[in-house]
Amino acid sequence: MKVQNKILIVDDEPIILFYIQDLLGTVGNYIIESVDSGEKALDILSAFKPDLILLDIQLPGMDGYEVCRKIRSDDQYRFTKIIMVSGHARVNERLRGYEAGADDYIAKPFDNEELLAKVRVFAQLKNKEEVDQVKGDLLTLITHETRTPVSGIIGCAELLANDPSLSEEGRELAVLIAKSGQQLFQFMKNAVLLCKLKAGIELHYNPEPVTGMLANVINNLVEDHQDDEIRVITDFDDAIILQADWPLLINVFRMVIENAYKFSPRNGTITVTSRSENGMLIVSVTDEGEGVEPSMREQIFDEFAIKDVAHHQKGQGISLAICRYILHYHNGTIHVEGEPGSGATFVVKLPLREIEGIRE
Template sequence: MKKKTKILIVDDEPMNIFVFKDIFSNNKLYNCQYADNGEKAIEIFHIFVPDIIILDIMLPGIDGYEVCQKIRQDPKHKFVKIIMVSGKAMLDERLKGYDSGADDYIIKPFEQEELLAKIKVFSRLKYVEEIENSQANLLTLLSHETKTPMSGIMGAVELLMSEDLDPNHIDLLSIVHESTKQLLNFIEKISLYYRLTHDHKIQLENMDILSLINNVLDDLQSKISQKSIQINLQNRNDCNILADFYFLQIAVKNIIENAIKYSKDKGEIQIDIFQESGLCKIIISDQGPGISLEDQSDLFDAFCIKDIKHHHKGLGLSLATSQLILSLHNGCINIDSEPDKGASFCIQLPIYETNK
């Protein structure tokens, strides 16, 4: 059974209350409460906890602006939607309302259809915001509650592996160690993605992109050596950019690491760095199996798992994180690929003009 939208209507004019009751009384989608002054509205609000408030500005006692401000003072009610009602709604009045925490305005006399449309929109918006908030809280909880136990398992396994054990036992412990390492890595990715999607501020500094890429290649050297991959790095132009070294390194590393995972043993990865139209471009090309046009549409979707085989190989969360980091740098990433013809990822970042 669908949950009813709870609406608190605050107006001191009996005729207006009559109109609201006429609109909502026979509508089974809504559960309404009414108040004729600001003090009563706040009292009912804390008991009723509505989804939406229809709030008249001119009220006896405390006015609509103050009611709005008092409600917004409590962070736990941040998703409640407030529609202010006014007979004039002049610009300064609307701005004062928005500054007090209102989400929208409706002008008296209003059309019933418009009011119901606004309520429907804000009801959906509140639901989506609450779901996203719950998802973010769940991700944070998972990250915090699993990281410590996983680290403990890693430490215990490493201690056991240092003992003089049967080779079969060492092999089993190696599997446990690698699996735990993968889980810890995934938890780190979730935690990073959460931080980046919640107004994380990056610290920009002038840097040479070549030094960053060389640093990434040094970090990935063991994986490159394991598959005997040839890295062909061509730096056509010196590219200075403004970037957060830590985060941009993660973005580039995810893309190169993805190319390594998809490359065959003794394959080649080409990295080209050059300037074009005021942009620093880094093209990373592999000789892997390529990606179909259909799969490319979901390539940067953090939580798309329609192709779980590709997802665990490095697509999805890693590439979505890279795209997010690049967007924070006013950059972007594009892909050019066909099945059986490898893939080329093109990173574009604004050039930093040192002579400005």
Template sequence: MESEHRILIVDDDPVNLDIMLEILASEYSCAAASTGEDALKTEKAFRPDIILLDIMMPGMDGYEVCRRIRAGETHRFTKIILVSGKSMTEDRLKGYEVGADDYITKPFNDDELLAKIKVFLKLKRLEEVDSVKRDIINIFSHETRTPLSAIVGPAEMLLENEHLDRESRELAELILQGAKQIADLVHKTTMLCRLKSGFKLRMTDFQASECLNEALRKKQREAAAKNITIKTDIISDSMITGDREALTEALTMLMENAVIYSRDNSEISVRILYEQGTAVFSVEDCGEGLDDETKSTIFGDFSITGSRRHIKGMGIGLSIVKHIAEMHGGGAEALDSECGGAVFRLSVPCKGGRL
């Protein structure tokens, strides 16, 4: 049967090949191979979505076939299910070590085999889509840097011209604001993808106040533009073992969020506390606050809330905060503030607090 899904069946026993072809050929495009060498040749030409791979074969066994396929990048999304009469735990573990995705023991149940194939076809498709998304984001990130620089630089130069008329100045400000928003979105989207794709923390020892001071330096100008006062209170300055740059980025995003949603001429309170073995960064604003539903979803990837507190940048910043906190063994939460706004807390393990 012609199908968009392709399955390669590898077994040195013709009877087993016939059985699996009878089960699968009515729903999927199938190819068969009886040796490990033939399997590798067929795999390159047939490009299967799933390989049902026997282990015990003359010459090259299934383990070696699996290892060779996984050694290349061409078919990294292909799912390999080992099919064997060997049922010992060590046999399964060896299969997983060489790159197999699953293991099914002969004799197998037809319905179980079909169910596994459907699950792994769906998983393969999701992995391929995620890979395409990451590639697009990476390309977008690289390809927009130069054009954005070409927009931001001239716009800033125009605004430095004291003789620029009012209408031209307003247009230049709109251009600069839009370019910076795109640059910010690119930065956050790229960072979120890095965090979700195996980002490795660079661990060092540092004081919690170092993150606060750097984040404050980055956001002081934006706060001043709205005449917002950022009040800091280091109740306990803890020693943290973590990625200083990543935690500073997370705290910066919490401050950015507070500045965006605070009213002009208001105050933001940033505190560092010590609570039961954790350093807690608390950022409190006096904006419009959050409803209970929003508080439970606001840290989700690309979260967009209702009309009261629409998260600019597609909610990416707060998702980044949560990922960074959890990578350090901590967490993030949103609470109500006494002034009617919101309190965002980022907590990470620390070595103890001190004044």
């Protein structure tokens, strides 16, 4: 059974109320309420909780603009969609409606198919936005509630791994438990970060030397992967300074280089380079893994792109998606090059902004 969306119609003309109710009733998938004033609309909101409101502009007493502003001032209706309805199609009216918080506009007399299409699309959009919010809230809650127990598991496992009285097999199992706990904890952190990026964040820029930031990332990863016996070669342009939200951007370089570790063979080599070209910072990370099939070169940057883990996408399937989101915020890009069987090169490009007091 399909979900029945709730629609509130607000219009002071009885014939319009009847007409819209009859039209929507032909679809048979909506629960409909109607009122003839803005005050009545606000009174019914808390009890009815509409998914979508068809709101006439020219109402007696409180007009549609004021009603819209009052609804938008209450955070519990942030997902409720509002379509303004008017007998005029003037641009200034539409702009006032958008400024008041309306999602769309339709003029009387309206086309039946257009009205039904708008109602259907905005009802679906409202449902999707709510589901996305629930997903984000749930991931945040899970991460918060599991942080302490997972940290406890990791800590105890690391103590056991260093216990000389434990057998070699026991220590190996303890190391495995610790690594698995760390992977789980990192996945939860990444999932929450992805939700925040999709919801929208504010960047805080500061200038930092690219070489130093990359070196810090590489040093930490080399220590984490010292048992893999993978060599990292670097070739950096030490003169490059980049304006960026570095606490956020550093995740891109960490995830891309971590990705190279995942797909590098034992005793393999990872090459990391940086250079400036035509006002752009270009950072390349090359591994000696199996490479990426041409058909997968865009898909691997999608969320949970794990249809085929053989195509350079081990792990949870969100790290590269996070990279693309972060770079989008910085007006940057990421793509992958290389032939299958000959390794992969991930290329990150970011615009270099002129920094006051510094000349390249």
